[in-house]
Amino acid sequence: QKEVEQNSGPLSVPEGAIASLNCTYSDRGSQSFFWYRQYSGKSPELIMFIYSNGDKEDGRFTAQLNKASQYVSLLIRDSQPSDSATYLCAVNIYSSASKIIFGSGTRLSIRP
């Protein structure tokens, strides 16, 4: 069983709409959860992290965590063409020296 699962996409969203990205994880001991954005040919860039159940907002981005359901999501409001990228969900397994395990990523395309 994969530790972190994401729908690979592509997810196509019109400009100005809300993009919703989802992720599930298998290890109930996971402590912290991350969303990275990766443009083609570039390294991943951290855009959100969340530790507690509920929502965390930062500008146009909202991360949502439900530990009971082992589910993390990322909402992008007022989507812009510059948001077109691959979004990687990642999970920190507490017992393992702060290492992060990544999902396979969801490719997001914002159409004008």
Add this chain to the structure above:
Amino acid sequence: NAGVTQTPKFRILKIGQSMTLQCAQDMNHNYMYWYRQDPGMGLKLIYYSVGAGITDKGEVPNGYNVSRSTTEDFPLRLELAAPSQTSVYFCASSYGQPNDYTFGSGTRLTVV
């Protein structure tokens, strides 16, 4: 302040050749990590280190070796290159908090 520096940026190897991917950081981070990213996929952890002289296996360590003789450097060694090792390799470092990873720009390796 250079951050995490990876060399080379690109390399083509023949099957059976060996090489070392270099990773250096100047942030005095104790934790360092090697990931590989296959086309259209997420990052897979190869090896990690929590300090000089201490290394441990990640998700996909077969075919690779690492050493950590100094805090700054964490080289990744491929002994007998195989086509399955064609990938982009990312090095990362952190103080130990999973939300403070710094990634290098990557090494694109092709084995033919």
